[in-house]
Amino acid sequence: MKTFSKYWSIFQITLINSLAYPGELVGRSLMIIPFMWIFYQLWKVTFSAAGADVVSGLTLRDTLWYLMLAETIELGRPPVARTMSESVKDGSIAYILNKPYDFLWYQFSTAMGETIFRAMLNAIFGGLTVWLLVGAPAHPEGFLIAIPAVLGAWALHFCINAMIGLSAFAVEDVSAFTWIYQKLAFIFGGLLIPLDFYPQWLQVIAKALPFASAIYGPARLFVTPSLELFISVMSLQLAWIIVLSLTLALVYRSGIKQLTVNGG
Amino acid sequence: MNNIKFLLAIWKANLQSAMEYRISFLSQMIGMMANNFIYFAIWIIFFDRFKDVRGWGVNDMYVTFGILASAFGLVSLFFGNAFMLSDIISKGRLDYYLSMPKPVLLHTISSRMIASGMGDFAYGFVSYALSGYFTWDGLARYVLAMLLAATVFAAFLILTQSLAFWFGTMSNFSNLVLNAMLTFGIYPITLFDNYAKIILFTIIPAALMGSVPAEFIRAFTWQSLSQLLIGAIGFLGLATIVFRAGLRRYESGSAIQIEV
Numbered sequence: 001m002k003t004f005s006k007y008w009s010i011f012q013i014t015l016i017n018s019l020a021y022p023g024e025l026v027g028r029s030l031m032i033i034p035f036m037w038i039f040y041q042l043w044k045v046t047f048s049a050a051g052a053d054v055v056s057g058l059t060l061r062d063t064l065w066y067l068m069l070a071e072t073i074e075l076g077r078p079p080v081a082r083t084m085s086e087s088v089k090d091g092s093i094a095y096i097l098n099k100p101y102d103f104l105w106y107q108f109s110t111a112m113g114e115t116i117f118r119a120m121l122n123a124i125f126g127g128l129t130v131w132l133l134v135g136a137p138a139h140p141e142g143f144l145i146a147i148p149a150v151l152g153a154w155a156l157h158f159c160i161n162a163m164i165g166l167s168a169f170a171v172e173d174v175s176a177f178t179w180i181y182q183k184l185a186f187i188f189g190g191l192l193i194p195l196d197f198y199p200q201w202l203q204v205i206a207k208a209l210p211f212a213s214a215i216y217g218p219a220r221l222f223v224t225p226s227l228e229l230f231i232s233v234m235s236l237q238l239a240w241i242i243v244l245s246l247t248l249a250l251v252y253r254s255g256i257k258q259l260t261v262n263g264g
Numbered sequence: 265m266n267n268i269k270f271l272l273a274i275w276k277a278n279l280q281s282a283m284e285y286r287i288s289f290l291s292q293m294i295g296m297m298a299n300n301f302i303y304f305a306i307w308i309i310f311f312d313r314f315k316d317v318r319g320w321g322v323n324d325m326y327v328t329f330g331i332l333a334s335a336f337g338l339v340s341l342f343f344g345n346a347f348m349l350s351d352i353i354s355k356g357r358l359d360y361y362l363s364m365p366k367p368v369l370l371h372t373i374s375s376r377m378i379a380s381g382m383g384d385f386a387y388g389f390v391s392y393a394l395s396g397y398f399t400w401d402g403l404a405r406y407v408l409a410m411l412l413a414a415t416v417f418a419a420f421l422i423l424t425q426s427l428a429f430w431f432g433t434m435s436n437f438s439n440l441v442l443n444a445m446l447t448f449g450i451y452p453i454t455l456f457d458n459y460a461k462i463i464l465f466t467i468i469p470a471a472l473m474g475s476v477p478a479e480f481i482r483a484f485t486w487q488s489l490s491q492l493l494i495g496a497i498g499f500l501g502l503a504t505i506v507f508r509a510g511l512r513r514y515e516s517g518s519a520i521q522i523e524v
Contacts, residue, residue, distance in 0.1 A: 027436025034444045041455040046314050173288045175380070176295020183302035192306050197313050 014113025084165025296383025340381025
C-alpha cells in the first residue's frame with residue numbers, strides 16, 4: 001500500500017503541474033476542432049454517396065462520436081517514447097534511477113498525470129464540435145461505460161511507447177520508430193476509419209492486434225455499449241496489457257545492463 | 265546572385281552537419297518514407313470501400329499526398345528553421361542573425377536542415393510514380409508545382425510564426441495552424457463547400473499545397489498555374505512584409521547565445 005501511495009503522489013504532482021500553464025493546455029486541445037470538422041465533411045459526403053443511413057452498423061452520428069473518442073485517446077496521451085529516449089540520450093535517466101522508486105512505474109505515473117486533463121479538454125472541445133455538427137450521442141451512457149477501456153488504452157499505449165523509448169539504449173534516435181508505431185496505430189487501431197468499414201480479412205487481423213484494444217475497442221464501446229462488448233473489449237485489452245507489460249519489464253531489465261552514463 | 269551563393273553555402277554546411285550522423289540521417293529518411301507509405305494505406309482502405317469522393321479516387325489521392333509530402337520535405341530540408349521561427353523570435357535568438365551581414369529572414373530559416381524531410385521529399389515522387397498519372401511532362405509540372413507549393417508553405421510558416429513579434433510564444437498556435445494546413449491539404453477539395461474553399465485558399469491556404477498543385481500535375485491549365493503563381497508570390501510578399509514589420513518591434517534578449 002505504501003508503494004502504491006508513492007506512485008499516487010507522483011501522479012498527483014504531475015496532474016497539478018499539468019494545470020500550471022492553462023493557456024498551453026487549452027491551446028493544445030483546440031487541435032481536435034479542425035480534425036472533427038474535416039471528419040464531418042468527409043463522412044457526410046461518404047454516407048450520402050453510399051446512399052445509406054447505416055454503414056456496417058454505424059450511422060453518421062455514431063461514426064463522428066466514435067472518431068471523437070478515438071482522437072481524444074490519441075491526442076491525450078503524452079510523448080512517452082520521446083521523453084524516455086531523451087532521458088536515456090542526455091543521461092538524465094541517472095537522476096531517476098538512483099531514486100527510491102521503480103523507473104517504469106515512475107514514468108507510468110507521470111504519463112497518466114499528464115494525460116488526464118489533456119484528454120478531458122480534448123473530449124470537451126471535440127464533444128462540443130461533434131454535438132454541434134451531428135447532435136448528441138445515441139448512447140450518452142456509453143461514455144461512462146467506456147472509461148475503464150480508455151484507461152486500459154492508455155496503459156497499453158504506455159507499454160508500447162515505453163518499449164520504443166527504451167530502444168534508445170541500443171539506437172541513437174527513436175523518432176522513426178515512433179512515427180511508424182503511430183501510423184500502425186492509425187491503421188490497425190481504426191483512428192481515422194472505424195475498423196468496421198475495413199475489408200473482412202483486414203478486420204480479423206486488426207481486431208486481434210493490440211492497436212485495436214488501444215483505440216477501436218473503447219471508441220466502439222462508447223457508441224454501441226453493451227455488456228457483451230464490454231466483456232469482450234476489456235478481456236482482450238487485459239490480456240494485451242499483461243503480455244506487453246511483462247515484455248516491457250524484460251526489455252527494461254536487458255536495456256539497463258547496457259546503459260552507460262557519461263558525465264553528470 | 266549573392267544570396268543564391270550564400271544559400272548554397274549554407275545548405276552545403278547543413279548537409280555536411282547532417283552527414284556527421286549518417287545512421288541517424290538514413291534512419292530518419294527511411295523511417296519517414298515508411299511512415300508515409302503506412303499512412304497512405306488508410307486512403308487505399310477508404311477508397312477500396314467507398315470508391316469515390318465526389319469524383320476523387322485513390323489515384324488523385326496519390327498525387328495530392330505526394331505533392332504535399334514533397335513540398336513539406338523541401339521546406340524541411342532547406343528552410344528547417346521556418347518551423348521554429350516563433351521560438352527563435354520569442355527567445356531572443358534572432359540576435360545572432362541580426363549581427364551577421366546577411367538577409368536576416370533568409371539566414372534564419374535556412375540555418376537548419378530537418379533530416380526526415382528527405383524522406384518526405386523522396387516519398388512524394390514515388391507516390392506520383394504510383395498514381396497512374398505519371399508522364400514525363402507531368403513530372404516537369406510536378407517539379408514546378410512542388411516549388412510553388414513549397415513557397416506557399418514556407419511563406420505560411422513565416423507569416424504565422426512571425427506573429428510571435430507581437431504576441432510572444434506562439435508554439436501552440438503555430439502547431440495548430442500547421443496541423444490544420446497539413447490535414448486540410450491531404451483531403452479532397454471536393455469535400456468542401458464554397459465558404460470552406462475561400463478559407464482554404466486564403467487563411468489556411470491548404471488548397472495551394474495539395475489539391476491545386478495536384479490538379480495542375482494531372483493536366484495543365486492556365487487557371488491552376490495562375491492560382492499557384494499568385495498564391496506563391498502573394499503569400500511570400502505578405503510574409504516578408506509581416507516579418508519586416510515585426511522585426512522593427514523586436515527586442516533583443518540579454519541571454520548569451522551560441523549557434524552551432
